[in-house]
Amino acid sequence: MSLRALFAAVLALAPLRAAAPLIDPASVRHYINDLNRSDPDDVNGAIPNAQVWTWLQSNAPLFVSSNPEIDITYYYRWWAYRKHIEKTPLGFVITEFLRPVKHATDYNAISCAAGLHVAEGRWLRDPRYVDDYIRFWLFSGPDHTLQPHFHQFSGWMAAAAWDRFLVDDNLPRLAALYNGLIADYEGWEKERLTPSGLFWQRDVSDGMEVSISGGRNVKNVRPTINSYMWANARAIAKIAEMIGKPEVAAEFEDRADRLRRLTEQRLWNPDAKFFETVLESGASSNVRELQGYTPWYFDLPEPGKGYELAWKQLMDPKGFFAPYGPTTAEQRHPQFQIPESGDDCPWNGPSWPFSTSITLRALTNVLADYPSQAAVTRADWFQTFLIYSRSQRLKLDEGRVIPFIDEDLNPFTGVWQARAMKLRKHTYYGRGDHYNHSSYADLVITGLAGLRPRSDDTVEVNPVIPSGALDWFCLDQVPYHGHLVSILWDRTGSHFHQIAGLHLYIDGRDAAYSATLGMLTAKL
Numbered sequence: 203m204s205l206r207a208l209f210a211a212v213l214a215l216a217p218l219r220a221a222a223p224l225i226d227p228a229s230v231r232h233y234i235n236d237l238n239r240s241d242p243d244d245v246n247g248a249i250p251n252a253q254v255w256t257w258l259q260s261n262a263p264l265f266v267s268s269n270p271e272i273d274i275t276y277y278y279r280w281w282a283y284r285k286h287i288e289k290t291p292l293g294f295v296i297t298e299f300l301r302p303v304k305h306a307t308d309y310n311a312i313s314c315a316a317g318l319h320v321a322e323g324r325w326l327r328d329p330r331y332v333d334d335y336i337r338f339w340l341f342s343g344p345d346h347t348l349q350p351h352f353h354q355f356s357g358w359m360a361a362a363a364w365d366r367f368l369v370d371d372n373l374p375r376l377a378a379l380y381n382g383l384i385a386d387y388e389g390w391e392k393e394r395l396t397p398s399g400l401f402w403q404r405d406v407s408d409g410m411e412v413s414i415s416g417g418r419n420v421k422n423v424r425p426t427i428n429s430y431m432w433a434n435a436r437a438i439a440k441i442a443e444m445i446g447k448p449e450v451a452a453e454f455e456d457r458a459d460r461l462r463r464l465t466e467q468r469l470w471n472p473d474a475k476f477f478e479t480v481l482e483s484g485a486s487s488n489v490r491e492l493q494g495y496t497p498w499y500f501d502l503p504e505p506g507k508g509y510e511l512a513w514k515q516l517m518d519p520k521g522f523f524a525p526y527g528p529t530t531a532e533q534r535h536p537q538f539q540i541p542e543s544g545d546d547c548p549w550n551g552p553s554w555p556f557s558t559s560i561t562l563r564a565l566t567n568v569l570a571d572y573p574s575q576a577a578v579t580r581a582d583w584f585q586t587f588l589i590y591s592r593s594q595r596l597k598l599d600e601g602r603v604i605p606f607i608d609e610d611l612n613p614f615t616g617v618w619q620a621r622a623m624k625l626r627k628h629t630y631y632g633r634g635d636h637y638n639h640s641s642y643a644d645l646v647i648t649g650l651a652g653l654r655p656r657s658d659d660t661v662e663v664n665p666v667i668p669s670g671a672l673d674w675f676c677l678d679q680v681p682y683h684g685h686l687v688s689i690l691w692d693r694t695g696s697h698f699h700q701i702a703g704l705h706l707y708i709d710g711r712d713a714a715y716s717a718t719l720g721m722l723t724a725k726l
Contacts, residue, residue: 221686221707221709221710222710223264223678224676224678224679224688224690224698224707225264225265225266225676225678227259227264230264230266230277231255233273233274233278233281234254234258234277234281235255237254237277237278237281237605238251238252238254240604240605243632245285245300245301246284246285246300247284247285247287247288247289247297247300248287248288248289248294249284249287254281254284257284258280258281258284260328261326261327261328262280262325262327262643263325263643263647263677263678263679263680264676264677264678265646265651265675265676265677266675266676267650267674267676268673268674268675268697269588269672271588271591272588272591272646272650274605275592275594275605275642276643278605278606279322279607279642279643280643282607282636282638283296283322283323283638283643285638286319286636286638287331288309288310290308290338292308292334292337292338292342293330293333293334293335293337293338294330294331294333294334294335295309295310295311295335295338296311296316296319296323296332296335296638297310297312297638298310298311298312298315298638298639299312299633299634299637299638300632300636301632301633301635303633305354306351307350307351307354308349311338311339311349311351312351312355313351313352313353313354313355314354314355314356314556314639315409315556315638315640316335316339316357316359316362317357317361317362317430318556318560318640318641318644319335319638320332320335320336320359320362320363320365320366321362321365321563321641321644322641322644323335324365324369324370324644325369325643325644325680326681327681329370329372329375332366333375336359336362336363336366336379337379337382339352339359340352340359340379340382340383340386341382347385348382348385348386348389352386353389353390353393354407355407355408355409356407356408356409356426356427356430358429358430358433358434358500359383359386359434360383360386360387360433360434360435360441361430361433361434361437361500363376363379363383363437364376364436364437364441367657368656368657369655369683370681370683370684371657371683371684373445376441376444377441377445379441383434383437383438384438386434387431387434387435387454390427390431390434394427396423398423398468399460399461399464400423400428400464400465400480401423401427401428401431402421402422402423402424402427403422403423403424403426403427404416404417404418404419404421405417405418405420405422405424406418408424408426408493409556409639410426410493410530410549410554410557411545411549412544412545412548412549412550413491413493413530413548413549413550414489414491414531414535414537414538414550415479415481415489415491416479416487420481420482422479422480422481422482422487423469423479424479424493425465425469425477425478425479425493425496426493426496428461428464428469429465429496429497429499429500429502430496431461432458432461432462432465432497432500433499433500433502435454435455435457435461436454436458436500438450438454439451439452439455439458440657442454462502462504465497465502466509468480470509471486471488474486474488475508475511475512475514476490476494476512477494477495477496477497477509477512478490478491478494479491489531489532489535489537490512490521490522490531490532490535491530491532492522492529492530492531492554492557492558492561493530493557494512495512495513495516495561496560496564497509497564498564498565498567498568499560499563499564499567500567501567505571505572505574506574510568510572510575510576510578511577513565513568513575513577513578514577514578515532516528516561516565516578516582516586517578517582517585517586519533520532520533521533521534524614525613525614525616526553526589526593526611526612526613526614526615526616527589527613528553528557528558528561528586528613529551529552529553529613530549530550530551530552530553530554531550531551533551538551540552540612540614543623546609546619546620546623546624547620551613552610552611552612552613552619553593553610554609554610554611554639554640555593555594555607555611555637555639555640556640558586558640559590559641559642559644561586562583562586562587562649563641563644563645563648563649565582565583565586566645566649566666569583569666570664570666579668580666580668580671581668583649583666583667584667584668584671587645587650590642591642593611593616594606594607594642595616596608596618606636607636607640608620608621608635609637609639618634620634621634646677647680649665649666649667650667650672651665651689652664652665652666652721653677653680653682653689659683659725659726660723660724660725660726661682661687661706661708661713661714661722661723661724661725661726662721662722662723663689663704663706663714663721663722663723664720664721664722665689665691665704665719667719669693669719672691672693673694673697674690674691674692674693674698675689675690675691676688676689676690676691676698677689677690683726685708685709685726686708687706687707687708688707689705689706689707691703691705691719701715703715703717703718704717704718704719704720704722706722706724708724708726713725
């Protein structure tokens with residue numbers, strides 16, 4: 203009898219057991235203690251440092267691995283995320299900046315990274331944070347309409363709400379957002395739809411100012427907003443179908459089909475083999491920018507048409523690869539630069555965690571959903587992820603290095619670029635400290651550990667890391683469809699004292715097993 207068959211037989215005879223945690227919370231508390239000690243200012247929203255450990259134990263899945271750099275960053279990002287949870291008269295709001303900025307709306311809220319805020323927050327056990335936050339943007343305007351500043355930046359709220367549903371499986375909660383999501387989509391059509399059928403946007407309103415392909419007042423057709431709107435249309439179609447509105451579902455499927463076709467036809471540069479911005483003149487901008495990977499964040503490009511060739515640029519040092527990258531523009535372009543003066547936040551070269559996190563989730567999708575592609579590998583994902591993890595550090599004046607995230611990085615030195623420029627100009631006031639403009643926990647959960655949310659009663663696990671990347675890891679007690687899911691990998695079986703391999707636990711039950719890192723599925 204094979205090891206797998208023997209293990210399956212043992213599972214069949216084993217009684218169900220209580221969902222005891224696989225990770226002892228006390229074993230990771232030191233990360234939070236160290237973070238609190240490194241934070242003398244203690245600038246927070248609703249949850250002060252003194253309460254963060256209790257909050258984290260109650261809300262966030264625990265994670266440990268054989269790579270301490272990943273573990274430190276994982277707990278840092280949850281520690282930083284809760285700093286941005288603000289309690290307001292309208293409920294909880296998740297901020298981007300801890301300190302007030304002029305371009306924010308009520309309660310210092312900014313919509314630019316709202317989709318990433320939801321992607322992270324969907325894994326918390328307390329649903330109020332994301333519930334209130336989505337409703338703030340969709341219903342806090344006059345007569346419960348869209349928040350007036352919601353369209354200050356491009357966004358993918360319908361797609362984010364659908365992604366949240368794939369985790370919590372709460373249809374009434376999703377259905378309550380339907381009218382707001384329709385209003386959001388139709389508002390974008392009135393404001394940004396061109397006669398060509400594609401959407402235009404200024405780079406600054408994509409949160410990507412001073413890009414090589416754009417300008418603050420230039421109305422270009424960009425891969426970002428068109429990918430967002432395709433994903434929003436698809437999400438609305440699915441929601442409408444589920445709540446018994448087949449005509450609306452068909453209408454939005456048509457919109458999505460049209461956007462996919464036009465994006466592939468108009469924004470794909472066949473010479474550069476990349477999705478690029480199209481200028482007002484109708485010509486391609488002829489520059490590869492990291493935003494060209496955004497379509498894969500939503501699985502927009504159709505497999506088998508050669509679009510995956512774009513991913514060859516990710517690890518190319520003349521493309522986007524850098525020791526603290528990826529860069530936001532290809533390095534071979536004559537306008538690529540790492541400015542030392544002028545705008546603090548340019549997207550013409552510096553590395554931005556916002557784009558890096560979008561690129562890593564897009565790459566997760568490529569590896570999981572485009573099996574025939576050969577342009578990029580799991581090793582590339584893991585190397586990029588490790589660079590991203592290690593870049594979230596700050597060297598203090600006394601030489602100590604602490605977990606930290608700010609606005610943009612010098613991709614060659616790891617110095618936080620906007621912060622350094624503000625210090626030189628004597629305008630630094632901590633604006634970008636612990637900047638909440640990207641995702642990380644979601645990448646650990648859906649990419650490294652491989653929990654792939656679905657709308658049915660099947661749990662799918664498909665880690666995208668190569669087999670030799672980590673000797674062991676455990677993601678413990680993730681809330682999923684009303685259950686608690688845990689994923690454990692132990693290459694030799696010696697660390698967790700389990701049978702060597704990959705285990706999927708549902709409510710404490712060892713529900714699926716593989717001797718190697720690969721896809722697992724099990725019924726809830």
